[in-house]
Amino acid sequence: MTDPATPDAAAREAKRARLYERYNNTALDSGQRIQGEFFLRLVEEYDELDQEWTEGWLTWIYDLQYNRGILDEKTRILPIVGYCVILDDQGQLPNHMRAAMRAGATPREILEIILQSAIYAGMPRMVRAMRTYRTFMRDLGLLELTEPVFRGDAREP
Amino acid sequence: MTDPATPDAAAREAKRARLYERYNNTALDSGQRIQGEFFLRLVEEYDELDQEWTEGWLTWIYDLQYNRGILDEKTRILPIVGYCVILDDQGQLPNHMRAAMRAGATPREILEIILQSAIYAGMPRMVRAMRTYRTFMRDLGLLELTEPVFRGDAREP
Amino acid sequence: MTDPATPDAAAREAKRARLYERYNNTALDSGQRIQGEFFLRLVEEYDELDQEWTEGWLTWIYDLQYNRGILDEKTRILPIVGYCVILDDQGQLPNHMRAAMRAGATPREILEIILQSAIYAGMPRMVRAMRTYRTFMRDLGLLELTEPVFRGDAREP
Amino acid sequence: MTDPATPDAAAREAKRARLYERYNNTALDSGQRIQGEFFLRLVEEYDELDQEWTEGWLTWIYDLQYNRGILDEKTRILPIVGYCVILDDQGQLPNHMRAAMRAGATPREILEIILQSAIYAGMPRMVRAMRTYRTFMRDLGLLELTEPVFRGDAREP
Amino acid sequence: MTDPATPDAAAREAKRARLYERYNNTALDSGQRIQGEFFLRLVEEYDELDQEWTEGWLTWIYDLQYNRGILDEKTRILPIVGYCVILDDQGQLPNHMRAAMRAGATPREILEIILQSAIYAGMPRMVRAMRTYRTFMRDLGLLELTEPVFRGDAREP
Amino acid sequence: MTDPATPDAAAREAKRARLYERYNNTALDSGQRIQGEFFLRLVEEYDELDQEWTEGWLTWIYDLQYNRGILDEKTRILPIVGYCVILDDQGQLPNHMRAAMRAGATPREILEIILQSAIYAGMPRMVRAMRTYRTFMRDLGLLELTEPVFRGDAREP
Secondary structure, three states: OOOOOOHHHHHHHHHHHHHHHHOOHHHHHHHHHHHOHHHHHHHHHHHOOOHHHHHHHHHHHHHHHHHOOOOOHHHHHHHHHHHHHHOOOOOOHHHHHHHHHHOOOOHHHHHHHHHHHHHHHOHHHHHHHHHHHHHHHHHOOOOOOOOOOOOOOOOOO | OOOOOOHHHHHHHHHHHHHHHHOOHHHHHHHHHHHOHHHHHHHHHHHOOOHHHHHHHHHHHHHHHHHOOOOOHHHHHHHHHHHHHHOOOOOOHHHHHHHHHHOOOOHHHHHHHHHHHHHHHOHHHHHHHHHHHHHHHHHOOOOOOOOOOOOOOOOOO | OOOOOOHHHHHHHHHHHHHHHHOOHHHHHHHHHHHHHHHHHHHHHHHOOOHHHHHHHHHHHHHHHHHOOOOOHHHHHHHHHHHHHHOOOOOOHHHHHHHHHHOOOOHHHHHHHHHHHHHHHOHHHHHHHHHHHHHHHHHOOOOOOOOOOOOOOOOOO | OOOOOOHHHHHHHHHHHHHHHHOOHHHHHHHHHHHOHHHHHHHHHHHOOOHHHHHHHHHHHHHHHHHOOOOOHHHHHHHHHHHHHHOOOOOOHHHHHHHHHHOOOOHHHHHHHHHHHHHHHOHHHHHHHHHHHHHHHHHOOOOOOOOOOOOOOOOOO | OOOOOOHHHHHHHHHHHHHHHHOOHHHHHHHHHHHOHHHHHHHHHHHOOOHHHHHHHHHHHHHHHHHOOOOOHHHHHHHHHHHHHHOOOOOOHHHHHHHHHHOOOOHHHHHHHHHHHHHHHOHHHHHHHHHHHHHHHHHOOOOOOOOOOOOOOOOOO | OOOOOOHHHHHHHHHHHHHHHHOOHHHHHHHHHHHHHHHHHHHHHHHOOOHHHHHHHHHHHHHHHHHOOOOOHHHHHHHHHHHHHHOOOOOOHHHHHHHHHHOOOOHHHHHHHHHHHHHHHOHHHHHHHHHHHHHHHHHOOOOOOOOOOOOOOOOOO
């Protein structure tokens, strides 16, 4: 838990307030609920580049698409974890794994989505996703991993 | 319902029996339960090409992967509908939409998966999937569609 | 030129009026100006599936993105012709070629975009786009083509 | 074998002669040796669009790349069959399967390339390639296929 | 500006002279004009691997394709920036953004190409390109960026 | 050569023995013969996540697919090197290059596969593969490379 009394926390609160003055508040609420600070960082980056585009993007995705209520959140987000594997998006994969867990998915269910995606996307992309999963779940303290004994380097003698 | 007394039905039963003598029966059961005749046609096609490969493929996917029970069937299959959009697989898309419905998904939920996939896969692939969805659901009698009045042909004068 | 006195034209006008009552008018104006009936057909198809989604999509793409005025229309649309090659979208390719011509691009410039895309997307996708280009420009009466003498069928004896 | 005395054959010879006057002859020789009429059709199509580009393309691929002699022809062409699967190019797949056979590959070896590609490209693209293989080899009289008894249509009742 | 009196500059001049002795000079001129040292580094790398291939590649792309004069340079290069987004090529993206600027494109126009590409390529690839754009333009002193206050790490507590 | 008397070697032998007790031994033999420690590392990683899936995966790929004997090993593996280029898999590329060399391919033949793949996959992916090839072959002592004199950085003044 970050301490709201630190200077960093104050800077975050000030920035958050400025974003709320400027952009679609339903979208900002939804984005934070689903994706936390990962989302706010993205808004911050687009905000410096183009405010008109940022407002349109927030409204289209975080107000409209992510709030339609037709699928429950877990069922809506788990496919996105699989899309990250198929599209080889190792940067967004932790974000969507975390969002899936916030919506009630277990690490075991997320792993299942990754493993089964190999049928459709091929093994190489799944191998990369499996490694992102291992590191991410270990960092969150949700997976205990032993130190690998094989280097796995094709340069071995 | 096909009538088992017709000659076609007899040919199907004979072929089905031969496949059961030759291949992993758990896989054949699962494949039919999930994908119906679409699955049997595929087995039939591979069977004529390579029986060793066919047995390995059936065991890997239809015995092992599709029977693990970690995700409920609806949650397991809905992402595959989205993978068809992202990988632009209009041939398998009706198969996996049908499988999702056998597992309890509604046409509305399937449409939602297709519509949201545009965020990750871009609009052009989603447009093709939307058209496959329209035709498929109309053919199943689950969607009433009016005859379009605009031709949508870029060759219009 | 379609004759507005025909029953078809009347049906089109009635449908168009209903769409204008229902959706973002700036978006509908922009879509027709840029893409003609191809656009209206797409709106018609989405309209039958989900009106909330349709309004959001129209606002995001045809009101906001296609109206920003940062690039002139020809410079904005020519890359999209190339994206169709790279993403292998033979369905949208004629639409965006036509839109590029409405914005002032010549058939020769469009061909150049297609030919150069092979550097980035590989030859196979470019071959398909080249054939779509040939057919489309011939149908519009902008390219005179002789009947090919070679069948180009890998089944030749 | 086509009969050179027929009018069609005369048209082909005349067109071939014009192409030889205009373009890199080593490239034209190589292209025909490797890909037969499929290649000549492609040259014919590009020739009508842009002669400068056509000469550059012929020199780059059919004179230089396809004539380097570093890999034997069978080893050089079999990977291209696999690339067609991975890139989902059902149009070029028969062409490269035929070229591989001209270079000594057997239908069984070509099938093996297709089957193994699923590990890397996923099942859906391999299924399409498998069907193209079946039709192509049957049309060449190299594979005996029985009429499938299962429709494989996801619309079955 | 690098100082030609330094030893590094002398090494560069010597290497450049050797490349001019060996390869298509029109191609070398065009490559440097369009892409600067990025291009020379690439020639240097291929030169050590295969000189025949290098000459063919230079002639095909930098002599022929990049010198046809059918599209003005800005209109020719801006689509390539978009192709880098769609093909997820973060390595070549700065090179082609720089080439577009040499041809007269503004950072604002380049950003517009990147933002609009999300419609066709999906958001995840555009997010990566947006971040490459930010870093690149900041490094060139063309974009002032504040230090982000949100970490954007899905591992946040 | 690693020294079997070191503690690391002892840990490796102990882990290897545990994997042999648990999984398909033909698959483990094949995997090591073809891919060495790279393979064992992968087994180790999957083993910690899901033993049922790991056994199925080993049987499907390393027992069945990699042991069919229809193509000789060199002809079977060289296309996979090309698939890594087309699928942009810089992580598996060294592994499959090494496997191709174990099966008798020369560095020159592997380079040829990479260079020719640009025709099908486009230049950007080939450039990345070329750089992976350079580094890998230099690290193995099979390619002598001079220090590049051009920085190749699009940020040059």
